[in-house]
Amino acid sequence: MATPESAVGGLFPRERRTLAPGAVHVPDWLTLEQQQELVKACRGWARGPVPMWRATTPGGQAMSVQTVTLGWYWLPYRYSRTADDRGGAAVEPMPDWLIAMGKRAVADAYEDPAAGEAYTPDSALINFYDEGAKMGMHQDDDEHDARAPVVSLSLGNRCLFRFGNLETRAKPYIDVDLCSGDLFVFGRESRLAFHGVPKTFPSTADPRVGITTGRLNITLRDTGMDRRR
Numbered sequence: 001m002a003t004p005e006s007a008v009g010g011l012f013p014r015e016r017r018t019l020a021p022g023a024v025h026v027p028d029w030l031t032l033e034q035q036q037e038l039v040k041a042c043r044g045w046a047r048g049p050v051p052m053w054r055a056t057t058p059g060g061q062a063m064s065v066q067t068v069t070l071g072w073y074w075l076p077y078r079y080s081r082t083a084d085d086r087g088g089a090a091v092e093p094m095p096d097w098l099i100a101m102g103k104r105a106v107a108d109a110y111e112d113p114a115a116g117e118a119y120t121p122d123s124a125l126i127n128f129y130d131e132g133a134k135m136g137m138h139q140d141d142d143e144h145d146a147r148a149p150v151v152s153l154s155l156g157n158r159c160l161f162r163f164g165n166l167e168t169r170a171k172p173y174i175d176v177d178l179c180s181g182d183l184f185v186f187g188r189e190s191r192l193a194f195h196g197v198p199k200t201f202p203s204t205a206d207p208r209v210g211i212t213t214g215r216l217n218i219t220l221r222d223t224g225m226d227r228r229r
């Protein structure tokens with residue numbers, strides 16, 4: 001079910017909220033200018049060297065979101081240095097400014113500058129949701145010895161984000177609206193919580209953000225790939 005705020009539009013300010021230990025939603029974290037810059041950057045990244053595509057699960061099902069990655073190539077459900085299944089090119093490196101943004105995000109979400117300092121994401125996974133795209137409940141556990149938080153930035157249309165528990169895809173879970181400019185960080189005790197996006201809401205984006213239709217989500221991660229034994 002949608003949160004009460006979504007039912008009444010912008011009447012109430014959206015409050016920062018800790019959903020579970022280590023899982024923090026910070027509404028309107030990005031300025032309009034930062035959102036515009038990120039959309040522009042996503043458009044460039046989507047062109048390649050390894051272009052945005054619809055990945056297929058090992059079971060043969062095409063994902064409904066379209067994905068492009070930076071730093072490390074991701075395919076369900078592992079990371080690789082190069083896109084071996086698509087010509088072998090290396091993906092675009094992680095820009096320093098995006099790493100710095102990730103550090104600020106963690107520091108702000110946890111209100112702990114040291115947590116931000118300690119965070120160095122080495123990959124970004126950018127998902128584009130056209131109308132009708134969704135993401136089933138899953139854990140982000142492809143990262144080697146996953147410990148560092150996942151930083152999620154939303155752009156464009158609003159979505160229903162479902163944040164669940166550590167054991168199962170089913171209830172209990174909490175539904176939150178993620179709007180353009182929102183930050184969501186999940187780490188610490190919540191790092192491996194199930195989560196998903198059952199729905200996006202068409203025509204809810206501020207056109208000034210620069211996406212005419214759909215939603216972009218950027219997640220920053222520390223894959224731990226360089227620390228593998």
Ligand SMILES: O=C(O)CCC(=O)C(=O)O
Pocket residue numbers: 125127135140152161178195196197217219
């Ligand atoms: O689109 C979102 O907000 C969530 C994306 C997600 O769950 C993921 O990339 O693992």
